[in-house]
Amino acid sequence: MRKLSYAQAINEGLKQMMREDKSVFLIGQGVTSPWYVGTTTVGLLDEFGDERVIDTPVSENGITGAAVGAALAGMRPIVTHPRMDFMYYAMDQIANHAANWYYMFGGKINVPLTIRGIINRGGEQAAQHSQALQAIFTHIPGLKVVMPSTPYDAKGLLISSVQDDNPVLYIDDRWLYELKGDVPEEIYTVPIGRGVVREAGKDVTILATSYMAYEATKAAARLKKEGIDAEVIDIRSLKPLDEALIFESVRKTGKLVIADAAWKTCGMAAEVSALVSENIFECLKAPIKRVCLPDTPAPASSVLEEVYFPKDKDIILAVKSII
């Protein structure tokens, strides 16, 4: 099959959605820039014009609210935030407005909105340019949250997000942008709420989000050489969460390591861990281990970044501690 990079897959998904549906438009900082959001929006302005590819002032709160409003009026906006860190300014529109609307008005009016938040970290960018905020948003009822880790899923989940009738937070990660993989040319979807088994195994389940799924696959390959047979689940959607897939795997392996490159406290790893012990406690043969960021802001110095951001070696250590 044809190979595309993760960034190209996003680009193609955006293009195809905009061609397919006139109500889809792109709005946010840097969507006309050659570098601001990587190469993910290259060529869109030329093809669709500035009415549908809207680069904006530095006004996250107002612009996100405008996207919510446009969704209320029947459009399917994709509002882009070049970094999740800047989304805090838009928190109110996302949490109080977009996420609550459908429920609060008795299911009368829905918000078909895609919010694209980009994780961009490393390179000594420090605390305000490194954040992975999936847990904060997953906490909010009424908001779906997806995190693709492969080019195939980057396109498929983007299309699902745009076609969904609810607000969906689509989180892509710049550490994955150059990663190449099979991507069909046609329009296809990856269902929101379904995880996927990347590597089948019987000794331990490694459940990972986003970039950590990539690290988990590397870890599994190294573990295999040492005779440890790890199953890797790329959970892909944080909300809704594919509980059935998680339970099925843990029932088989009895051991669980969760890798999520975000803060540990009240994070996705904590959530998955709680679900497993609540529901299938009897299947567990060892304590559940979490591979996360320490509960500190991101430091600048490379020396500190090196210990701050978890990698495959950290997953391997966690696995070995319960095998």
Place this chain on the structure above:
Amino acid sequence: MKQCSNPITMELVKGIPTTVLWKIYMTMLKIRMVEEKIADLITRKEIICPCHLYIGQEAVATGVCTALENNDYVFSTHRSHGHYIAKGGSIKLMMAELYGRVTGCSRGRGGSMHITSPLVGLPGSSAIVAGTIPLAVGTALAFSIKKNGGVSVAFFGDGATDEGVFYESLNFAALKKLPIIFICENNLYSTHMHISARQLNGNIYKKAQIFKMPGIQIDGNNVLEVFQAASEAIEDARNGKGPTLLECMTYRWRGHVGPNWDIDKGLRSKEEVEWWVDNCPLKRLEEFLLKENILSESKKKQISKQVNEEIEEAIEFAKESPFPDKSEVLNDVFKS
């Protein structure tokens, strides 16, 4: 941008002692030389953290900070080096920070976008656009409650005036007549976008009027004009007359981030960049001071030598400093 190329006149020197003029020249030169050096160090991959260079805007930080007292507070942005140096921050500690060393002003945790020097009145710089504007309002509020005569300065770019919090801050400061000066450094761009693509009325100073606050647009490349305007605004603020918005017209020579010139990307024209480089704030001051015999060639050489030595010493200090210990990553989340 005619108002940014008027010659510096003797009129503007009125009341400024020669030693202060020399200090102004030295500060501008220091910022320029530090930034040029950093550009070089980034190219050589000695410095890794993203640096937003201040080259071309030196007159704004220098003019404003020279008019302030040590105890007055200044808040900075992602483009922080100029404000830090002008307010009297140590170049050694800044360089060590950029090198990611534990001796840096933020112990290597902040990098270029988060430098601080509390002892000289710089509580910090934030990389969230407009993030420090309300913080400066807050320190002004504290000063007014304490009645200690302190003044706050919020430095921010034209891009920050796209954010709602800018307007909220202006309104509250005006309402409470707080001792704060809002310094907008209008360098015409926010990353890749010209101000005309972001605001229909790009005259930022006029936004003060709706809050019944004085708003003035000045030549941000004329350091003496900045100094005089800032001095008046600061005096008003100290005397309980409330805030002022100063829009300083200026230009960043290099790209948004990093050392490149950013002329080949179709974002801005070569002519535009050349016009501004021609109106170099440092060159304009230097030529004026030499012409008026306020600065002699030998004094100029002496200042340049002194600045150069300070920078070389700072780089040596940074390079010889240790990196933070790995355990440092867990420290200082809370004050115990």
